[in-house]
Amino acid sequence: MLRFLLRRLFHGVFVVWGVVTAVFFLVRLTGDPAVFLVDQSATRAEIEHARHLLGLDRSLPEQYGAFLLAAPRGDFGESIRSKQPAMRLVLQHLWPATVELAVVAALLSTVLAVPLGVLSATHKDGMADHVSRLGSLLLQSMPGFWLGLLLILLFAVELRGLLPAYGSGTWRHLILPAVALAAAPLAQNARLVRAGMLDVLQQDFVRTARAKGVPERTVLYRHAFKNAAIPFITVTGLSLGFMLSGAIIIETVFAWPGLGRLIVQAVPGRDFPVIQAGVFVFALIFVALNLLVDLLYAVVDPRVRLS
Amino acid sequence: MRSVRGMVSWWLAALVVTLGAAPIAAQTVDGLAVDADAELVVAVPDDTTNMDPRIGMGSTRSAYIRQVFESLVDVDAQGKPVPGLALSWKPVGDLTWEFTLRRGVTFHNGEAFNADTLLFNLDRMFRRNLDRWGVKDVTAATSFEKVYPTVSRWEKTGDYTVRIHTSEPLPNLWDAIGREPLVPREYTVKNGVDALNERPVGTGPWKMTEWKRNDSMRFERNESYWGSPPLFKRLRFQVIPEAGGRLAALRAGQVGLVDSVPPLDAGVLGRESGIKVVSSPQKLYCRIYLNARPKDKFDSGGKDGLFGDQRVRLALNLAVNKEAIVQKIFHGYAQANASPVASVAYGYAAQEPYAFDVKRARALLAEAGWKEAGSDGVLKKDGETLTLQLLFPAKHYGQGFDETTPAVAEMLKAVGVQVVIKTIDYGTLLQTVTKGTLPYNGGFAACRTSNNLDADDYLRDWTAITLINWAPYPPELAELYRATRREVDPQKRLKLLADLQRRVRDWSPVVSLYQEVKIYAVSARVLRFVPLTDLHMDFRGVALRK
Amino acid sequence: MRRGAGAAVASLVILGLVGAAAIFAPLLSPADPIKNDLLERLTPPMWSAGGSAAHPLGTDTLGRDVLSRLLYGARVSLVVGFVTVIAAGAAGVALGVLGGFYGGWLDDVLMRTGDVQLAFPVLLLGVAMLSVLGPGLGNLVLVLALSGWITYARIVRGETLSLRQREFVEAARALGALDGRLIWRHVLPNVWAPIAVVATFSVARTIIAEASLSFLGLGVPAPTPSWGAMLDEGRNYITTGWWLALFPGTAILVVVLVINLIGDWLRDVLDPRVERGM
Secondary structure (H helix, E strand, O other), X not given: OHHHHHHHHHHHHHHHHHHHHHHHHHHHHOOOXXXXXXXXXXXXXXXXXXXXXXXXXXXXXXXXXXXXXXHHHOOOXXXXXXXXXXXXXXXXXXXXXXXXXXXXXHHHHHHOHHHHHHHHHHOOOOHHHHHHHHHHHHHHHOOHHHHHHXXXXXXXXXXXXXXXXXOOOOHHHHHHHHHHHHHHHHHHHHHHHHHHHHHHHOOHHHHHHHHOOOOHHHHHHHHHHHHHHHHHHHHHHHHHHHHHHHHHHHHHHHOOOOXXXXXXXXXXXXXXXXXXXXXXXXXXXXXXXXXXXXXXHHHHOHHHHHO | OOOHHHHHHHHHHHHHHHHHHHHHHHOEEOOEEEOOOOEEEEEEOOOOOOOOHHHHOOOOHHHHHHHHOOOOEEEOOOOOEEEOOEEEEEEOOOOEEEEEEOOOOEOOOOOEOOHHHHHHHHXXXXXXXXXXXXXXXXXXXXXXXXXXXXXXXXXXXXXXXXXXXXXXXXXXXXXXXXXXXXXXXXXXXXXXXXXXXXXXXXXXXXXXXXEEOOOXXXXXXXXXXXXXXXXXXXXEEEEOOOHHHHHHHHHOOXXXXXXXXXXXXXXXHHOOOOEEEEEXXXXXXXXXXXXXXXXXXXXXXXXXXXXXXXXXXXXXXXXXXXXXXXXXXXXXXXXXXXXXOOOOOEOOOOOOOOOOOHHHHHHHHHHXXXXXXXXXXXXXXXXXXXXXXXXXXXXXXXXXXHHHHHHXXXXXXXXXXXXXXXXXXXXXXXXXXXXXXXXXXXXXXXEEOOOOOEOHHHHHHHOOOOOOOOOOOOHHHXXXXXXXXXXXXXXXXXXXXXXXXXXXXXXXXEEEEEEEEEEEEEEOOEEOOOOOOOOOOOOOOOEXXX | OOOOHHHHHHXXXXXXXXXXXXXXXXXXXXXXXXXXXXXXXXXXXXXXXXXXXXXXXXXXXXXXXXXXXXXHHHHHHHHHHHHHHHHHHHHHHHHHHHHHHHOHHHHHHHHHHHHHHHOOOHHHHHHHHHHHHOOOHHHHHHXXXXXXXXXXXXXXXXXXXXXXXXXXXHHHHHOOOOHHHHHHHHHHHHHHHHHHHHHHHHHHHHHHHHHHHHHOOOOOOOOOOOHHHHHHHHHHHOOXXXXXXXXXXXXXXXXXXXXXXXXXXXXXXXXXXXXXXX
C-alpha cells in the first residue's frame, strides 16, 4: 500500500513539474510584458529599463533556474500588472471565490444526479425517463457560456433582478454561476447513474432480494446503489477538477472574481508571474484530487493496488 | 413639575432634544432631506491594479486613486484648473515655477502636508535620491525624468513654498507636476512603497477601508478633510465588467451610480423614471495612426512609410464619415474633432472639421500619384498598390471602438485603399510599435488619453521617435512646437498653440475617428453628481436622499 | 430496427442539411457576410418591427447580414470540428499503437506527456498557445487537436497492449511476420469501434470548444464569421439586439445535439461498454 502511495505521489509531483515548466517556456514565447509598463511616449531605452527591472533581460536558462529556486518557497515573483506578489494574488482569487463556485457546482452536479438517475432507471422508457434523457442531452449540447447568458437574460433582466447576474457577495450571487457550471456535468452524471443502476438492477442479487420480499426502496438504495457508488465516487472527485477548468469561462461570463478570470485577464497582459502561479495552483489541485480518487479506489478495490 | 429644579431639568432636556434634532433636520440639499450616514455604491467596469499613484494612474484607476490621494492642481467640471493642495502657482522669471501650498492639511494618519512632502514626491517622480530615502524604484506609468528632462532641481523656500528650476523655459510645468497625486513622506519611508498599495494613506476626502481584489473597494469619509467632508459616510466601488450587469444592478437598486453606460442604452435609460443620464466629453481620443516614417527611422523592410505624403493622409481623413460614426455607433455620444488636441484640454482651439468628401479624397489621391490601374478600383503608383495593413486591437478600448474600426476600414475601401484588418491583442500591438516593426504600408487603430490638462501632452506626440510617433514633425512644425514650449506668457502661448493646431490639422498625421463622451447613469436618490472631463469621479458635494 | 435508430437517422439528416448549407453558403446567402454597412446597423429579423426581407434574420452591429454569417459560420464550425478530430484521431491512433506495440521508453514518454497534458486546464492551454501562435483557422485546429490526441492514444494503447500479449502474436512475430501487417489485421479492427464512438463525441466537444475560444476572443479572427464569435458580439446586446446571440447559440445547440445523438446510437450499436452514459 505504501509503495503504491509513494509511486502515485512521485508521479503527481512529476506532472506538476511538467505543467509548470511547459507554461514557463510557453508564456515566454508570447512576447514581452515590458511594453505594458511604460506610457505611450516611451523610448526604447525606457522599455529596456523596464525589462531589466523585471529580470527579463537574463538568458532563459538563467531565468528558469531562478524560478525553480524561488518557486518551492512560494515565491512566484510579482504580478507585472499590479506589482503584488503573484502567489498571494492567486490565492486571494482562489479562496474563497473559485473554491466556493467549484464546490457548490460539484455538489449540485453530483447530489442532484442521484435522484434523477435513479428515477430515470426505475422508470425506464417511461415519460420521466424520456424527459430526463432529453434534458440531459440538451444540457450537454450547450456551451456553458450560452447557458450562462440565457440564465442572465432570464433571471437578471426579464425577471428584473430576481437573482443578481454579476459579481459576488451574497449567497444569491452564487446561484446562477454555480447552476451554469454544474448543468453539463449534472446531465452527464445523471446518465452515468442511470446506466450504472440499470446494470446493477439486472443482477442476480437484486432479483434474490426482491424474491425474498425486501421492500423496493431498500433494494434500490441499500443493495443496488451501493454497488453503483464506486464509479460514482470516482466521477465526483474528478469532476471537481473539471469544475476548475469550466470555471474559467463561467467566471468570465458572470464576472465572478475567481482564479479562472484572473488567469484569463493575465494572458493578454503577459503577466508571467500570475499565469505561472495560477497554472501551478490549478495543476496542483487537479493532481491532488486525482491522487485522492486513486487512493479511494485502492482502499475500496484491492485489485487496483496490485496492478 | 414639583420643583423649580424639575422644571429647569425638563426645559433643559427639551432644549437638548431640540438642538440635537436640529442638525439632523437641517441636513438638506436642494430642499431635500439627505442621509449623512448612507453608503453610495458605484458600479465600475474594472478594478485598479495598484493604489500607488506612480504605478496605478491611467484609465479607470485614476478614480480609485484620486479618492484617497490628491494633487497640487485640481480640476473643475469644465476641465479648468483650480487650486487643490497648492493654493497658487506662478512663474518666477523664465526658468522657475513657484508653488504655494495649502496650510492645515494632514494625511489620514495625521502626518502633516507641507513643502517637505512635495520635495519627497518630486524625488520619486524624477527618480532621484531613492537610495537616500530608502525607497525602491518602481516601473512607473509616466517617467518624468524622460518626458521633462529640462527640470533640473527643486527646493523649499519656506514651510509652504517650493520652487522648481528648469534649464529651459517650461510653461506647462504647473500641469506636469500639478496633476500627480501626492503621497506622505514619513509613512512611505517608514513602511515602504508597497504600503501605498496595501494601506494607502493620502489627504483625500475618502479613506480606503477594504479592498477585495477584482471585486470591490470600500471607502469611508475622512472627517478631518481640509475642505468640507463628504455629505455621506461610505463609498463603495463595485466591479461589474459587463455593461448590462451594471445597468441591471442600477435598475434593481443595488447600485446608485453607473460608470460607463453604452450609448445605445443611454437613450432607453433616460426615459426611465428614477434614473438620470449625464455625460461629459473626455480626453480619450481615438485615431488611426499611419506609417509615415522615413526608412531610416523605423525597422521594417527598408522602405519609407507608404503614408509619408500629406495629401494621402488628408485624403483618408476626408474619406471617413465622422458624423455617421458619431450618430450611428455612438448615438450622439461622441465628438468629431479635427484638432489634434482633445476639446476639453487647456489650450484647445477648435479647427475646421474634416469634411466628408469622397470626391475630393479621390482627387487628392490622384494628385499624389495614385491612379486607378484596372477597373476594380485598386489604386497603384509606380507598381505599388495602395494597401493599408491595419492593426486592430479588439476588445481593448470598448465596444464603440470595436465597431468603429471595421466601419472605417470599409469607408477607406470606398476611396480605393485596400484595407486589410489584422485583429491582434493589445500587447502584440504595443510590441510591434515599440520595436518599430510596423510594415511600411501599415497602420494601427488606437486611442490616446492624457493625465494632464494642457494641450502640450497631445502635441508632443510627434516630436521624439516613440512608440506612438509614426509621422514625425517636419522642421517647421517641430520649430513651432518648440516655440510653444518656450513661451512663458500665457496669452502668447495660447496663440502659438492655436497656430500649431491649425497646421497640424492640415498636415493630418493621423486619421481622427472620434473623441469619447463618457456616459453615467444616476439613480434619483443621488443628488448633485456632476461628471468630470477627467478620468475621475468627484463625490465632494454629492448627497444621497433619505 | 433498434430503438433509437429513428433519432439517429433524423440526426444524420439534420447534420447533412447543415453540411449542405455550409457548402452552398455562397448560393444561399442573401448578402456578403463580411461587408459592413453602418447605415443598416442593428436591423431586427424580418418578422419584427423595422425588419426587412433583405435581411431575414436581421443585421449585426456593423450592418452585416446575420443569415449569411450564420451560413458561413457553419463552415468554420464543421471544418474545425471534423478536421480537428481527424487529425487528433490519426495522430492519437498512430502514437497509441506504436506505444502499445513497442513499449519501452516511447510508451513511457507518451503516457507521461499525456498525464501532464491532462492536468492542464484545456481552455488555458488553448488560451496560452493561441497567444503564442496568433489567431487563425490553422492554429485553432492545431491547438484543439493537440489537446485531444491523448484519449485516442490511450484507448488504442490499451487494446494494443492486450493484443500483443496474446500468444498468436508472439508466434507470428517469431515466424517473421511484419509488424505493420499484424497491426493492420489484428489491432486496428479491434479499436475502430471505440475510436469511432469517441471521435463522434469529440466532434461535438470540439465545436463547443471552438465556440468557447471564440467567445474569449481567441478563435478565428474577424471578420471571418464563426458562431462563437457571433455569440460574443451579441452578448452586449442581449436585450436590445436579441437576434445577434439567439441564432448562433441555437445553431450550435442543434448541431451538437444531433452529433451527440448519433454518437449515442453508435455506442449502442458498436460497443456498449465504452463511454457509458456520456
